[in-house]
Amino acid sequence: MSEKSRSDKKGFKRRDFLKIAGIAGVAAAGTGVILPREKIFASSKRGKKGHLSNEVKPGELDDYYGFWSGGHSGEIRIVGLPSMRTLKRIPVFNMDVASGWGITNESRKLLRGKYTGDTHHVHGSYKNGTYDGRYLFVNDKLNNRVARIRLDYMEVDAIVDIPNVQGAHGLFPQRYPKTEWVVQNSEFQIPVPNDQTNAAAFDRPKQYYGLHTIIDAERMSIVCQIMVDENMDLAATDYKGKYSMTTSYNTEKGVTISEMLASDYDYMLIFHWGRIREALRKGKYKWISGVKVIDGRKGHSDIVLRIPVPKNPHGVNISPDGKYAICSGKVSPTCTVVDLDLVDRAFEGKIKPEDCIVAQPEIGLGPLHTTFDGRGNAYTSVFIDSTNVKWNIQKAIEAEKKGPEEKKKKEYIIDVLDIHYQVGHIMASMAETKEADGKWLVSLNKFSKDRFLNTGPLKPDNDQLVDISGEKLRLVHDGPQYLEPHDCIIVRRDIVEPRVKDRYEMFEHPLAVVKSGVERKGRNVTIRMTSNAPVYGLQEARVKKGDRVTLIVTNHDEISDLSHGVAISNYNINFVIAPFQTKSVTFTADKPGVFWVYCTNFCHALHLEMRMRIIVEP
Amino acid sequence: MSEKSRSDKKGFKRRDFLKIAGIAGVAAAGTGVILPREKIFASSKRGKKGHLSNEVKPGELDDYYGFWSGGHSGEIRIVGLPSMRTLKRIPVFNMDVASGWGITNESRKLLRGKYTGDTHHVHGSYKNGTYDGRYLFVNDKLNNRVARIRLDYMEVDAIVDIPNVQGAHGLFPQRYPKTEWVVQNSEFQIPVPNDQTNAAAFDRPKQYYGLHTIIDAERMSIVCQIMVDENMDLAATDYKGKYSMTTSYNTEKGVTISEMLASDYDYMLIFHWGRIREALRKGKYKWISGVKVIDGRKGHSDIVLRIPVPKNPHGVNISPDGKYAICSGKVSPTCTVVDLDLVDRAFEGKIKPEDCIVAQPEIGLGPLHTTFDGRGNAYTSVFIDSTNVKWNIQKAIEAEKKGPEEKKKKEYIIDVLDIHYQVGHIMASMAETKEADGKWLVSLNKFSKDRFLNTGPLKPDNDQLVDISGEKLRLVHDGPQYLEPHDCIIVRRDIVEPRVKDRYEMFEHPLAVVKSGVERKGRNVTIRMTSNAPVYGLQEARVKKGDRVTLIVTNHDEISDLSHGVAISNYNINFVIAPFQTKSVTFTADKPGVFWVYCTNFCHALHLEMRMRIIVEP
DSSP states (O other): OOHHHHHHHHHHHHHHHHHHHGGGOOOOOOOSBOOOOOOOSOOOOBOGGGOBOOOOOTTOOOSEEEEEEOBTTOEEEEEEETTTEEEEEEESSSOBTTTTBTTSHHHHHHHTTOOOOOBOOEEEEEETTEEEEEEEEEEETTTTEEEEEETTTTEEEEEEEOTTOEEEEEEEEOOSSBOSEEEEEEEEOEESSOSGGGGGGTTOGGGEEEEEEEEETTTTEEEEEEEESSOOOOEEEOSSSSEEEEEESOTTOOSSHHHHTOOSEEEEEEEEHHHHHHHHHTTOOEEETTEEEEEOSTTTOSSEEEEEEESSOOOEEEOTTSOEEEEEOTTSSBEEEEEGGGHHHHHTTSSOGGGGEEEOOBOOSSEEEEEEOSSSEEEEEETTTTEEEEEEHHHHHHHHHHOHHHHHTTTTEEEEEEOSSOEEEEEETTTTSTTOOOSEEEEEESOOGGGSOOOOSSOOEEEEEEEOSSSSOEEEEEEEESSOOOEEEEEEHHHHGGGOOSSOOGGGSTTOOSSOEEEEETTEEEEEEEEETTEESOSEEEEETTOEEEEEEEEOOOSTTOOEEEEETTTTEEEEEOTTOEEEEEEEOOSOEEEEEEOOSOOSTTGGGOEEEEEEEO | OOHHHHHHHHHHHHHHHHHHHGGGOOOOOOOSBOOOOOOOSOOOOBOGGGOBOOOOOTTOOOSEEEEEEOBTTOEEEEEEETTTEEEEEEESSSOBTTTTBTTSHHHHHHHTTOOOOOBOOEEEEEETTEEEEEEEEEEETTTTEEEEEETTTTEEEEEEEOTTOEEEEEEEEOOSSBOSEEEEEEEEOEESSOSGGGGGGTTOGGGEEEEEEEEETTTTEEEEEEEESSOOOOEEEOSSSSEEEEEESOTTOOSSHHHHTOOSEEEEEEEEHHHHHHHHHTTOOEEETTEEEEEOSTTTOSSEEEEEEESSOOOEEEOTTSOEEEEEOTTSSBEEEEEGGGHHHHHTTSSOGGGGEEEOOBOOSSEEEEEEOSSSEEEEEETTTTEEEEEEHHHHHHHHHHOHHHHHHTTTEEEEEEOSSOEEEEEETTTTSTTOOOSEEEEEESOOGGGSOOOOSSOOEEEEEEEOSSSSOEEEEEEEESSOOOEEEEEEHHHHGGGOOSSOOGGGSTTOOSSOEEEEETTEEEEEEEEETTEESOSEEEEETTOEEEEEEEEOOOSTTOOEEEEETTTTEEEEEOTTOEEEEEEEOOSOEEEEEEOOSOOSTTGGGOEEEEEEEO
């Protein structure tokens, strides 16, 4: 937000104030002590000893928007950095009473009866290798969907179902020249299709497959799927718009844990986008469950490059200079560094896939994910050791060249930070863009144990904030998170804030109410209602028992932050409408009686008096 | 928690670590830098200038458990103080995918199809005027219920429906000698009963009533209801076990906002518990909707004392010394101080109800709620002014005695803090007990506006933390909260922590699984499964399309914090099981295919490999 618009908002405060005082009939004369003049500029200031400070005092704003995938909570969270305060929840694949997500007609249309989800990876839309601030994309591993979030309203506007897959895991948007495609991996191999027409495959795991799905980012529809024998978990795209890549830990096609661990080597897979486009052009695909499926199996096409990596690998991340893909060993203590400039030659058959590997440094026990500071260093999360390891990519490559004796010295390792503990994903500020700035790193730790007051058998996870601006990693904050902070991105404030809106475009919703009233058509009754603090546009509506009632409400308060709630007593309905927003809900009036509809979102000194009656006649 | 048990837990860490490394077949050799020795003692230490510091560094613990009612999110939140970090969500009247609340059979039995709620007031169970750390109680204003939370497991164990009411608002437990009763008010007057048998009353608001409900705290059943003409919102109980009290803002029986504002005076109502018990003994009640309803209307019984107070009053709070009930004017700028020692005489008819009032100080525009520091001072939230006002109770009483000229000087007002802004409830540490300690105050502000990074039209609320240990109020922290931080209590750590458990009593659940297996009875199939990181007790279960399947899972990992998830791909099911916990879910296997069941709660280096198949045969 510009200084100008912020200053307008401050000017707004007194007007809001008067408006809110409004009907109470009392003058809004301020009393009391005035706060020190607010500081509205960025924090992340240098403190003592040149360290970054994470303190964000009252009146100060955070420097970064953190977008957290909430794991099996099914939601996204917005976390301010460096304060680590959770600023908002965005319901995605879950039901959220507060906002009415999963309750209103608008949200039910998107969710289609599925109120559970498991959001693993959230990423932003890109232009020229950095975030453009338009969208977030996030997967649902549980019900196999991908959702898109508009960043102007900070809410979901589209959800696409992914057929033919289970364990819809890694997701990554195209980074260059802009996000036209989003890729999405299936972690669990299954029969394709997975229905009665293919029952013979149910007991033949060798006939189970994984799919790399390509989604059209604007249309939120499926472009195609590439079928392979392997399973795939994490995903990445390069900085040239040529490849997407993933790791597979179950090249064995095992269905038990021991079978999945049988091989010492699995694969990093690279998908050739030029060849995918060619296959689509030439019609080299089958239609399965309504989508185009291209055969990417070994020996069936030249679309997929398979680079052998040890063992049950996990994360794959691209360095901000676009040069390297780094893949973590998980059950191997190593990271594998792939030089992306060599991948074309491997695709052309001029070198072997494994010749793309330029280093395989030993990092620690259980390496999972790697992030970057834009200064040539990588930071890898190490699950079993419970550490974040800082290492230098060029030094690792040089050590590899010099041979085993040099590697043993591990001079590429710069620092190791114990975390508390059992880390999953880690992410540095802007690290998944060419603008990685090397200030903050968040370590998403899966156990908090005695790090917080005991909250019973089910405890929070622990997001730790690490200052990476210096040579050493410096732990500065423990941030408890409700289950489960799976992954995150950390986006500079100036990219997002100018796009964020304070109110809706009222007529974007086709049912926006400008005149309150009740309309009956047979047993269908439509109640249209405006809301202006502290009154709804109707004081009363009458329906008959058994009527199918649709309630549509538009918030006519334009004042930033002045939202209303709409709850129907004993009818199990609540939703919130932000300034100029419209929402609707349809229900059967199955209980006769007087039912108060009331405002649930504190809006005014007379908020409690903001209510109306629906009278359901017997 | 004692130092001893904490130290045991630290010792436990290495064992957990090895266990987690377990099946990966790698030795858990720690590497890297060791964190500074953890400080496990309380914070709230004095900083520069003698102020309290709210910084809680990595490794330190908070001093207080804050229990926040989450408004129309339907949940309770645990917030650590003074750090203001949200430590946990406790789903109550909502659906929560992460834990499986509203999804498992156990939780569905408690929720009975109602997945929305509006938690306004959370209070703890008492013994001798202070918290005993056993339970929390919380209301649902939307679907008119009261839930109880066990503090050992920090989860809901009982929910009771309140018949004959709407707008189930204020709630307060008995404070002395211990919590046997919990009182609960209905804010919206309705016909009683509110069904087809009483349809004639639907259009006669003068035949609408409010009910003061008394709940048995142990049985979570309804003792009785006292019916009055008035509506009632906030609730309190005294420190002697004699009275409960409430405010009414709609003594007019209005159904529109202007009707509700018609009178300049409304009431504070006091309920005489001895006389309620007598009425129950003597059978002076009617059965309505299955509960005993006592007539408390003016002229119909002597159970209720009505003290006139100006105007549309709101909060009623009792000073920690038990002497005064303080009631806020909302549309009047005053607080009304009632001397509880005079109430008996008023009930006996020796003085008039209004003679119980010993002061009516002017506080500010829109006073809502009052809290206390245990040093004779009151702190009142003032909505329209957007302030917290500190005032001295004795000085206000003395000024009242001395007359209008003395009152005008307002010398009872000690300090006024601007908040940011539009405050609702406020609460000081331990303030609703005789052990009020006057350290911290939380101001639950209903708008955050430009206090945080812009998160779209729907913004967070703003909990501000105020140091009240000195003469002046000192704002130290902005804490964003998702909709809606309605009210809270702030409880000393030593009261709660010793009662909190790290694992469940396994056989408290009658279906706890000790042996995995599949059992069929006709079309009903029961899948019983243990879980031990990183494997479930079954690798496969076979059912037929159309079977009614019950999945029961017990977590056999005893290690503190080692929870597992259980998600069924494409079957819209997820839940989490903490150490030694059992949960179950019943569903129809309506889709043939191979369906992977996987662990959603990161548990082990091989967490991803923790899965099994349910094969649904066509």
